[in-house]
Amino acid sequence: MNRERLANIQQTIAGGPFAASWDSLEGYEIPDWYIDGKFGIFIHWGVYAVPAFGNEWYPRRMYEKGSAVWEHHRATYGPQDRFGYKDFIPQFKAEKYDPAAWASLFAQAGARFVVPVAEHHDGFQMYASALSRWNAAEMGPKRDLIGELADAVRAEGMVFGLSTHRAEHWWFMNGGNTFPSDVQDPAYADFYGPAKGVLGQRPYEQYYDNAPDQAFLEDWLLRTCELIDKYQPQLIWFDWWIQNLAFKPYLKQFAAYYYNSAAAWGKGVAVNNKFDAFPAGTTVFDIERGQESHIRGLFWQNDTSVSKNSWGYIDNHNYKTANDIIGDLIDVVSKNGALLLNVGPRADGVIPEVEQQMLREIGAWLRINGEGIYATRPWYLFGEGPTQVLSGAFTDTKRSTFTGEDIRFTTKDNALYAQVMAWPAGGSVAIRSLGGNSPYHLAHIARVEMLGSGQVLSWQAGEEALRIDLSGCAPTGSPFTLKISS
Numbered sequence: 342m343n344r345e346r347l348a349n350i351q352q353t354i355a356g357g358p359f360a361a362s363w364d365s366l367e368g369y370e371i372p373d374w375y376i377d378g379k380f381g382i383f384i385h386w387g388v389y390a391v392p393a394f395g396n397e398w399y400p401r402r403m404y405e406k407g408s409a410v411w412e413h414h415r416a417t418y419g420p421q422d423r424f425g426y427k428d429f430i431p432q433f434k435a436e437k438y439d440p441a442a443w444a445s446l447f448a449q450a451g452a453r454f455v456v457p458v459a460e461h462h463d464g465f466q467m468y469a470s471a472l473s474r475w476n477a478a479e480m481g482p483k484r485d486l487i488g489e490l491a492d493a494v495r496a497e498g499m500v501f502g503l504s505t506h507r508a509e510h511w512w513f514m515n516g517g518n519t520f521p522s523d524v525q526d527p528a529y530a531d532f533y534g535p536a537k538g539v540l541g542q543r544p545y546e547q548y549y550d551n552a553p554d555q556a557f558l559e560d561w562l563l564r565t566c567e568l569i570d571k572y573q574p575q576l577i578w579f580d581w582w583i584q585n586l587a588f589k590p591y592l593k594q595f596a597a598y599y600y601n602s603a604a605a606w607g608k609g610v611a612v613n614n615k616f617d618a619f620p621a622g623t624t625v626f627d628i629e630r631g632q633e634s635h636i637r638g639l640f641w642q643n644d645t646s647v648s649k650n651s652w653g654y655i656d657n658h659n660y661k662t663a664n665d666i667i668g669d670l671i672d673v674v675s676k677n678g679a680l681l682l683n684v685g686p687r688a689d690g691v692i693p694e695v696e697q698q699m700l701r702e703i704g705a706w707l708r709i710n711g712e713g714i715y716a717t718r719p720w721y722l723f724g725e726g727p728t729q730v731l732s733g734a735f736t737d738t739k740r741s742t743f744t745g746e747d748i749r750f751t752t753k754d755n756a757l758y759a760q761v762m763a764w765p766a767g768g769s770v771a772i773r774s775l776g777g778n779s780p781y782h783l784a785h786i787a788r789v790e791m792l793g794s795g796q797v798l799s800w801q802a803g804e805e806a807l808r809i810d811l812s813g814c815a816p817t818g819s820p821f822t823l824k825i826s827s
Contacts, residue, residue, distance in 0.1 A: 358600075372610065381455060383456050383682060384455070388433045400514065426523075435477075446697060450701065452682075456681060458504050460505050468572070474531070558587060581629075633730075640679070641677065654687045663698075712824070713822040728742070745764055746765065748772055748774075757825045776804055777805075
């Protein structure tokens with residue numbers, strides 16, 4: 342059966358506009374819905390929400406002998422050869438899961454696309470699969486969780502995507518081979534396997550020098566194409582390990598199959614990847630928990646979470662604030678990017694109330710200021726101000742709090758939007774990039790207004806800065822947007 346499925350994949354590749362080559366895939370174009378949408382919701386939800394300890398890497402850490410999670414697991418549930426990760430599955434019931442309520446919340450948050458995790462590193466599929474019995478339609482909730490959410494998201498007018506982290510499963514459970522555990526039980530090899538590699542090697546050697554074999558790579562391709570065929574996602578997000586060189590020929594086949602399938606559907610699609618897994622221009626580059634210090638020429642994405650310490654649900658989150666996230670969204674968009682913001686539902690299917698409130702606060706801000714976010718494009722400069730934003734992954738908590746001197750720019754039609762990141766001292770805004778001495782100053786300004794205030798503001802163009810009077814406006818506790826029309 343798998344040979345037949347693989348043959349069908351090759352047939353689709355051969356019959357479409359894209360070939361499985363980098364040269365051909367460089368003809369890919371990013372769809373407008375994505376470049377215009379700017380803001381999406383990521384969802385890490387799976388069996389790991391049952392123990393709710395540490396983070397979503399619980400299934401790996403519980404098999405790393407001597408780790409804090411290993412000790413917690415043994416103290417709470419017993420030794421791993423008696424209670425393994427598989428034994429959490431019956432407790433993952435999703436009994437309060439309401440995909441329509443989720444979709445409504447995401448729409449209220451102002452999201453334009455939604456990306457749930459279809460399969461995380463743990464190997465448990467959150468959808469109905471013909472390729473493995475370890476899926477949510479046959480075990481645990483006994484529902485096609487992904488399929489139900491796809492319908493609900495589309496009913497709210499948002500774009501549906503998904504992520505697959507299957508690649509990392511090659512080594513994810515390998516710690517269970519170092520001491521007595523159920524990972525070594527042949528009855529569960531189709532779940533825990535392959536579990537290749539050895540713990541304790543040189544840093545990251547187990548990741549990069551541990552190439553998957555042909556059987557695993559073909560299974561990876563089949564699982565990914567199954568998701569394409571079943572749910573027609575318009576965005577597919579990959580984690581980092583697909584950059585292992587063994588994946589390269591399969592990545593080309595996947596991308597050609599996906600882009601050719603999308604051409605047949607008549608839908609614009611996109612692929613997210615990190616680092617150098619795909620050549621620039623063939624996908625949309627993604628930076629995990631990080632940003633850019635300047636405008637990136639190619640459209641890109643920052644994926645981050647409402648929590649600083651976990652993607653999945655845990656009992657002890659260290660949450661960000663809604664204002665922090667709004668500031669990051671503005672900064673990312675000013676630099677030609679999109680923000681994919683993660684939430685982590687509980688095992689019962691309820692999104693934690695604090696996360697719901699954060700999404701509603703973001704949505705309330707976007708209802709006023711979204712004109713300066715959605716369907717905008719970068720200006721000549723991303724902005725100005727003293728606060729430094731670092732480039733690269735895992736830098737999202739390393740910036741200082743934005744000030745009233747930090748301003749970010751976007752543009753649309755005949756308007757320049759200046760997002761002021763905090764209420765300025767003195768009741769006025771000084772935009773130095775628009776001063777007469779600046780090469781970027783505007784030759785003609787017809788009108789200046791603050792979005793949501795209903796007021797036209799007075800302004801004065803000086804050599805050092807364009808100064809805008811805010812004396813008639815009520816101070817805000819969050820960033821605000823000045824629309825400068827020419």
